[in-house]
Amino acid sequence: MDIKELQEKAKNFIDERDWRQFQTVKELAINTSVEANELLELFQWRDGKEIDALLKFGKDPELYKKIQNETSDVFFSALAIADHLNFDLGEAFLSKMDALAKRYKTDEVKGKVIKIPEYQG
Numbered sequence: 001m002d003i004k005e006l007q008e009k010a011k012n013f014i015d016e017r018d019w020r021q022f023q024t025v026k027e028l029a030i031n032t033s034v035e036a037n038e039l040l041e042l043f044q045w046r047d048g049k050e051i052d053a054l055l056k057f058g059k060d061p062e063l064y065k066k067i068q069n070e071t072s073d074v075f076f077s078a079l080a081i082a083d084h085l086n087f088d089l090g091e092a093f094l095s096k097m098d099a100l101a102k103r104y105k106t107d108e109v110k111g112k113v114i115k116i117p118e119y120q121g
């Protein structure tokens, strides 16, 4: 299923429930943040490397499923924003990836963790 089909699926889900009346871009942005924080909550007070090891070796399928669910909630919310503002999230994503590739040139950042400001004078 491509991203346009996923966006259509999210749109239909919203319309079938008549939830559009409650949606503004502000509410959808807040929801995206709430869902992202539900994802973060799964890791709170836990060691990241230990969690990675558990998940890599299939030792915590319940946590794995929760991560899938919360990541999907974030994605659904992003699709809802794109639908609300009538843009193609796939195209927006590709445009953003192009911008990131220009900002984070491979030969300058490979193997390094650095933050390059989005907008430079």
Ligand SMILES: [Mg+2]
Binding pocket: 035, 038, 069, 070, 073
């Ligand atoms: Mg959630």
